[in-house]
Amino acid sequence: MANDMSALIVFLVAFPLVVSGVLLAVTKGALRNAIVVLACVVVAAASLVTVFAFGNGDAVFFGLPGGLTPGHAILVMEAAIAIFVVVVSLQNGRVLAPIMALAQLGIALYLDLGGHLPEPDPQRLFWFDRLTMVMVLVIGIVGPLICIHALGYMRDYQRSNPRIGGRRTSFFFLLFLFLAAMFGLVVSNDLPLLHVFWEITTLCSFLLIGYTRTKETVGYAFDALNMNLLGGLGFSVAILLLAGQPGGLDLAKLTAGPAAAALLPAIALISLAGITKSAQMPFSSWLLGAMYAPSPTSALLHSSTMVKAGVFLLLRLSPAMAGSAVGTMVAFVGLLTFLFVSIVAVTEQNTKKVLAYSTIGSLGLIVGAAGIGTPELVWVGVMIVIFHAVAKSLLFLVVGTLENRLYTKDMENFDTLLSRMPRVSVLALTGIAGMFIAPFGIVVAKWAAIRAFLEVPGFAGAAFLIIMAFGSSLTIFYWGKLLIKILSMRGIEPYERSVEDRVTRYEWFAETALAVGVIGVTAGLGLISEHVVGPYALTAFSAAPRAFLHLDPAMVIVMLVAVLFLPALALWASRASGYDLADFYTSGRTANAGHLMGAALGGTRTVTLRNYYLEGVIDGALVFRAGTLVCGVILTAMVLFGMVVRA
Amino acid sequence: MSPLVYGLLFVVVAPLFGGLLAGVDRIVSARMQGRVGPPLLQPFYDVGKLFEKETRQVNPVVEPLLLGHLGFMAAAGALVLGGTDLIFIAFVFALAALCLVLAAGSVNSPYSFAGAERELVVLLASEPFFILMLAAICKVTGESTFQGVLASPVLVALQLPGVLLAFLFVATIKLRKSPFDISTSHHPHQELVNGLTSDMSGRLLGYVELAHWYESALLCVFVLLFFNWSVTLGLLAFAIAYGLEVLVDNSTSRAKWQLVLRSTWTVTLLFTGGNVLALFLLAR
């Protein structure tokens, strides 16, 4: 089986790489569309075949076919990455990024040429277990769907941004390069190898954020690059520290159980890398800047996969840091981030930014779960990974579609959406329901998290509980506002309805497939928990078998009702005879279905209603800065603590 | 009797309880104002009449959403008595409230919309408390169900005095009593017309009233959780608490939403949070 797996993994990494190279050469739109669709089908099929070959069993380890080892290839890749960063940064007059890139290269050179890097076991280069399986399915199924969506999205995006005409080739090149790196990242067991893939995803993110090459987006791209390189540098230093330890660079061995004190500083540094990648405070600002990238980028890199690489690594480390001060500090960073960004999200009007805050918050929950490190909480973390990947990428794609038709990302402009774009509304509601409506996956996860927090002793337990109670209430507020806007209706003109007809078939396909996926994973909640996530959480902690989620029949019924409530409602309402059933109350003034209202001197005014953003009670910018400061202090303490323990 | 029977019993009995409570409320309020007040069964007459009237909808999503509101509210209570995990209830409870917000917000009338936004604010204000309250009750008793808490040898109210105080405060929001009735004004000629319910006619308003009766009954069940040694004691405590609420209702003017949010969060954080913290620190 190991041989099969090894061939399949090589295919999963190599195939998108080849496709990306081909796409770089293709400039003709029709040909590109055909290649992308075909490649997406192959990637999805290959990841399914890989998962079937794995068969949902216990962990398997394997190497490259023929027992090859990467050898100096890692050094070559590191050097290529560093040179690329240096060249691009200097072209743009930046110095911070090159310094960090060169420092990483220096460490790699020292380790490799100085002979300090232990030879990796050729049969343990890759590690495939149930968590890898989840990640491969997310990357291999959600990823291609987003690429297909991008075919439609980018055509319209180009139309509204004519300056960036010829660069669509590089866009798809980067998407497939990224997919290859992600596959490599989640299967790597050898830390230096993992680090190479890690840095490639950083570069893809950097280039995609700066895609439009305006002054603004280039600035955000460098923000992202700087913060992620800082994490990457931490990772490099951790590799340096671990190189001397026997088996230290073998991720599976490192995370087999609670880490020895000597390993804690390295664990802290790798956690730092995970925290930067998953945009936790104090590094959250890069993900907000990343929202200026085209929407498929946000869906693929900044919600469903790349930021998940950060939490993936932390979930891997969870058994090692459980119970240590490092673990507790990681948990505080994650949960405080969840709380702070939820507060900020309440004051935000830009829908894409609300989605970004919500993403950071969900990742914060996973980080918190990983930091505390009990089987129950790791179960929660992996469940959120799954549900979030499907639901949030759907939402990003829907917002992208809306943005290309309505030329706005402002939540306030989405009102009466159900009348104007009924089918898109149904998809949006499915995504929102998937993200937060009570009995859906994420709330089941929240519930399980609160249950688990009750078992955490002392101050930490109480703090986690209070953070959770407030944070989860805040999410209701910002999702509720968006729902109100989408669900309102008014009488519309035929030309307004025609806007929806311009949505491309690529977008329909990808969004519908993800919406079906949201319902699918919810329906399969019990199965996923019982056969995949539950066993994973238990084996990761070598814990005795036990049931995680006690779902009584009444709960299941309530869930089933709530699962489809909003989407079905919207579907029904959009087909109902129409809006104009009765006029609304305006103190007796004449108001009609088109939202015009009689005003003074015989004139008319359009009724506009604006959501509450809690001005005067919550200052979003201030809260964001406070969160950055608090989490920054905790993070610094964490890294220093690691050093002190070692010394 | 099995928990399932209790759950079904809640669905049948809670509206009767809630309706009678509303009747008593109106009489007591009238007496406080020097009036005689309506008959005890007045709320039932009102709701019965609403179902006889014509119903007009502004937006076709309103009726399904209100049925969702009613259904989830009844389900929340039924699940508590049916022996479902208590912390899970907090989310069902919030979902029910959200359905009402969406029904009112989707209407587009300025009054209804303002009511919906304010209801969202009070939901934001009160939800952390209910999550913490249920979590704290589970923590002190080590149980996770209604039946389990009732059978527990620990008297919850003694362990959670801070949470109980905060409950009195937050219940004002859920019972829609002044000064916290910012989303609906039950009394006439006020700033918001009727807030949330401004554009609901006929049976739509009937659903909202029914759901509110379920909500009152659910709050009573929460009080029973605090006084888990004896149901009689719990009912007595609820009666006293409700009396206080009516007194407050009749002697205060409506607050602004800013004050509601700030004060509720402060109380939740100080009393409930402090109580929970003490619980965790003192636990062996």
Added chain:
Amino acid sequence: MSHVSLFKRSPWILHYDGSSCNGCDIEVLACLTPLYDVERLGVVNTGNPKHADILLVTGSVNERNIEIIQNLHRQMPDPKVVVAVGACACSGGIFARAYNIQGGIDHVIPVDVYVPGCAARPESIIDGVVQGIAALELKHKRSA
């Protein structure tokens, strides 16, 4: 429909002030005070046409409020009745021949009960409401 309707036990009122001198309005509010306590009859002053069964209008109709009165009346769900309170609402009263006055409420919407008086006494207003309830029941039976 053989059952007794609940309209007589729960008449909800919308009070609209046309071009009233406020004399009748004060008397309408007096009905809610402890002395008369009209809530004994289940009456609620809703202030919202969508909840109301009885439209109680004081004052006469002028050019600017025709639209308002018609809209409020239209927005009340059936069955509904209109009670005109006071001389002005009944006929335009002493303002009947003013340049801006159209006349009584029946000028714009059908009126079911006329309550005379300048200002109308609380007793007679309550009596008018009770007669309005009878009309409400009649309409309900007819439609059922």
